[in-house]
Amino acid sequence: MDVIQRNNITVYGNENAKQTIVFGHGFGTDQTSFKQVVQFFGKDYRVILYDNVGGGKADPEAYSPARYSTLNGYVTDLLDICAYLELKDVIYVGHSVSGMIGLLASIRNPEFFSKLVFLGASARYLNDDAAGYVGGFNQEALNGLYDAMSSNYYAWASGFSSIVMNNPDRPQLAATFASTLSAIRPDIALAVAKVIFESDHRADLGKVTKPVLIVQSSEDVAVPASAAEYLHAHIPGSKLVHINSKGHYPHMSAPGEVVTVMQEFI
Amino acid sequence: MLNWKKISDTFIHYVNDRSEHTTAGRLLPYSINLLRHAAGAYTSLQVVFEDKVTAKVKDATPAFLDELVLNPGPLEELLAEHRYEPFGWEEIPVKKNPLQDVLTALSAAAIIPLNINDRASMLVLGWSEPQVFDASFTEAAVLIRKTLESALTHTSRTDALELSNTYFTAILEAMPQAVIFIDDNGRSGWLNKQAARLLKLPMSGEMAPGAFAGAMADWRNSAANVDDINAKAAQFFSSPGNVIKDWIWQFGGDTPAQYSVSCTPVKHDQFTGKLWVFHKMVVATI
Incomplete structure (x- = not known):
């Protein structure tokens, strides 16, 4: 298994730096989504970027419905990357689904991680009325989303990118997201979306032993403020920061805000 | 020191008895639990080789290990190293151990390779206390494997026949x-x-x-x-x-x-x- 090829790993920044930051992207984007953020850290940190299998320039042959039927396949990939590059005590920055991937990886192999930063992360996207949990989606909405993805993926990708980017005054942001989203094979995109939207890692939050920074934008249609507050309430010692950005992709739409809160935290 | 002869006798008795009244889907978790209890182990699970990049943990105790994804390549190498025969670790290797994630903080482990209906898997038992794996363990583990493979093959066929029956009945009723x-x-x-x-x-x-x-x-x-x-x-x-x-x-x-x-x-x-x-x-x- 060639981990470098599988996850299209890029090593950037100061190779002699004592500290490494690993960035994990969310659904529909790839490592290029962090390009504005990583340039601020290249001087003082070694930066590792990678693509999740199924997206970006990850090896398309590496996709397996069995391995990636839950987030655990991505967790194993992240741990493989850490082991292969002999990383230790890294700062892990996970956007959206990669927040939970980093969280689970840190529980499984704590020695690889020193701190975790979550950008627009959620433990569960589906509402849980019985538990009074608001994840942002009900099953009907998710079924509608899957139907739209199945019936005309490219039209869905275009519409979805505008809605979740939520920066209508800067349409190039949605266009950039739409281009990476459209590059994913539609059947894989649908399978991955189902894995993400139907995941529930609320029970894992209390097992984290590392300091966690939760960064939350306003008007994030994928992750409402209630989901971020839930993370904060259930991750021991975590810090929640609401930043001045709109939409689900603050590292693309407001990189300066993200860098500022990250620098304070790390 | 564990009495492996007694453990295998107990296992064989209960698995053969249970296999007459249950499905393969239920027999395997039952058997894994039974073996853990009989052997006084802390951890018990199976690792199933699902495809060339996926080995998954199933039926695990403790439950948080369930659905963990492991890389099958190193696990296959480990089994090949032991010629696909059961083996025990009196001291669990710390480095380059593909089962490290499921045996964290344990002292000893036993691995029993299985092949059920052409699907490879392995049973893993882990103990907090040191254990000895002598010839009596090997003999018992071979019997345990044979019993389980035979019972699961039989119940899987029964399950398949029942499923076919359900399938065709539903079609004809429709x-x-x-x-x-x-x-x-x-x-x-x-x-x-x-x-x-x-x-x-x-x-x-x-x-x-x-x-x-x-x-x-x-x-x-x-x-x-x-x-x-x-x-x-x-x-x-x-x-x-x-x-x-x-x-x-x-x-x-x-x-x-x-x-x-x-x-x-x-x-x-x-x-x-x-x-x-x-x-x-x-x-x-x-």
């Missing part, structure tokens, strides 16, 4: 036509719910032909063209290999109806019989 099968030896018959409704029987499914032959005769005799039907039947049944199609059965009364009937001989190594299909026709009224 057909809009009334379908009746009668074994030539008169011992067995089967009808779907449309046929049961037609013959005014309380249930569908498999039953002795004697249980519905009378109802079928009554229904046929109530046909408006019963004489034609009987004449054609006499002609048809004079040659057992005949196939009859487009045979019209007409019924009057309050709810007039017309059926296009077919009767097809069914020949199989283990039985012969006749398949009757009654298709209700739409009758134009003026």
Whole structure:
């Protein structure tokens, strides 16, 4: 298994730096989504970027419905990357689904991680009325989303990118997201979306032993403020920061805000 | 020191007993739990090789290990190193151990490779206390493996047959036509719910032909063209290999109806019989 090829790993920044930051992207984007953020850290940190299998320039042959039927396949990939590059005590920055991937990886192999930063992360996207949990989606909405993805993926990708980017005054942001989203094979995109939207890692939050920074934008249609507050309430010692950005992709739409809160935290 | 002879005897007794009354899907978790209890282990699980990049943890105790994804390559190398025979670690290797994630903080472990219906997997037991794995362990582990593989192969076949039966029953029940099968030896018959409704029987499914032959005769005799039907039947049944199609059965009364009937001989190594299909026709009224 060639981990470098599988996850299209890029090593950037100061190779002699004592500290490494690993960035994990969310659904529909790839490592290029962090390009504005990583340039601020290249001087003082070694930066590792990678693509999740199924997206970006990850090896398309590496996709397996069995391995990636839950987030655990991505967790194993992240741990493989850490082991292969002999990383230790890294700062892990996970956007959206990669927040939970980093969280689970840190529980499984704590020695690889020193701190975790979550950008627009959620433990569960589906509402849980019985538990009074608001994840942002009900099953009907998710079924509608899957139907739209199945019936005309490219039209869905275009519409979805505008809605979740939520920066209508800067349409190039949605266009950039739409281009990476459209590059994913539609059947894989649908399978991955189902894995993400139907995941529930609320029970894992209390097992984290590392300091966690939760960064939350306003008007994030994928992750409402209630989901971020839930993370904060259930991750021991975590810090929640609401930043001045709109939409689900603050590292693309407001990189300066993200860098500022990250620098304070790390 | 564990008494592996006693552990395997207990395991074999209970697994063989349980395999008579359960499905493969239930037998495996039961067996893994049983082995953990009998051996006083802290951790028990199976690792299933799902495809070339996926090995998954299943039926785990503690439960948080369930669904963990492991890389199959290093696990296969580990099994090959031990010639796919059971083995134990009196001290769990710390470095380059592909099972490290499931054996964290444990002192000893035993691994029993399995092959059930051509799917490779391994049973893993872990102990907090040191253990000794001598010849008695190897002997017991081989017996445990054989028992489990044999019981699971047997129950998997039974499961598959039951699933096929459910599948075909659902298909036949979903057909809009009334379908009746009668074994030539008169011992067995089967009808779907449309046929049961037609013959005014309380249930569908498999039953002795004697249980519905009378109802079928009554229904046929109530046909408006019963004489034609009987004449054609006499002609048809004079040659057992005949196939009859487009045979019209007409019924009057309050709810007039017309059926296009077919009767097809069914020949199989283990039985012969006749398949009757009654298709209700739409009758134009003026």
